[in-house]
């Protein structure tokens with residue numbers, strides 16, 4: 001009896017240490033950049049390289065690896081959601097376990113998305129979003145992945161929404177259709193507006209290609225890396241080579257020609273002479289499924 005009591009006493013004595021260890025292990029698992037999934041480690045490595053020779057602004061930039069649109073298309077086909085609600089599946093955390101929905105395994109769907117989802121990335125409200133399948137699709141071609149990250153970073157850093165919006169209203173004014181009241185005229189205005197919006201978006205895409213490619217060249221990659229990536233992307237995703245009026249992205253030929261022309265004459269050494277280095281830190285959050293780049297002001 002006495003012996004048992006002393007064991008309990010010892011256990012109670014060590015309880016704070018046990019709790020501390022559990023708390024620390026949990027904290028490290030959720031926050032340590034050493035324990036992040038490999039895709040996040042790749043992002044950190046590439047962005048470190050890019051930021052060492054490019055100013056990425058003074059705001060935080062969030063990176064998130066998600067499941068991708070393969071998930072939402074299939075969730076829709078499998079009747080797991082109403083069409084307008086299926087976007088939810090795009091952004092599902094691919095590192096998490098999910099309960100079945102209507103007898104369908106969401107994790108199995110996630111595995112398929114990883115295999116067949118292909119290359120997919122976008123920038124939205126300060127977040128660089130990449131599907132997990134993007135990393136599998138590029139495989140060893142880490143320099144191509146750098147181009148995609150550079151392109152999305154360019155969208156965030158050189159956000160041209162206001163300029164584009166002003167350009168759009170000017171163009172609409174020039175067409176003399178800014179103040180129409182009749183139903184038909186309203187319809188015509190919306191159609192023209194949509195076409196003009198797409199045109200401006202395509203211009204932004206070409207700018208992001210060039211600005212992104214410059215960052216990649218500054219970071220030490222070969223000058224033609226992002227041109228090679230454009231070709232790889234078009235081949236891999238079977239993208240259109242011709243530009244369509246209805247599309248948000250220019251076709252491969254236009255995109256390639258535009259980037260080739262602009263990057264050809266780019267003087268990296270001239271830029272690097274005036275570049276001032278700066279500091280940043282990283283914050284990983286497993287629960288939010290994010291990795292944040294934080295410039296130190």
Ligand SMILES: [Zn+2]
Nearest residue numbers: 151155205208
């Ligand atoms: Zn883009």
